[in-house]
Amino acid sequence: MLAVVLVATGFMDLLGKPEMAEAMEGLGYPLYLMPLLGVAKLLGAMAIVAPAYPRLKEWAYAGIVFDLVGAMYSQIRMNEAEQIIAPMLLLLLALGSWYLRPPSRKLPDLIPIK
Helix, strand or coil, X not given: CHHXXXXXXXXXXXXXXXXXXXXXXXXXXXXXXXHHHHHHHHXXXXXXXXXXXXXXXXXXXXXXXXXXXXXXXXXXXXXXXHHHHHHHHHHHHHHHHHHCCCHHHCCCCCCCCC
């Protein structure tokens, strides 16, 4: 589900959809960030659904968390705190997805617990 949202919003960023451009401008961000965010979201979605590469998955999840926390912070700073519900729910979904991923997609422990 998280990957679907990332792909959808990633394509909206890449295509410069007016609603995404309006939201970016409303938060005070330059529109040239939209393609960068779009590519990052698409790569993040691919990384979290790929069957291998656990280290890449860790970095992808970290990037997703940074993106969503940044979105919530931006909304709060622009006095639009009521708008943080969607990124907050996506953040919870991302954290749940990371925590509940199968053992085959996790990095081994650096120091085994005995």
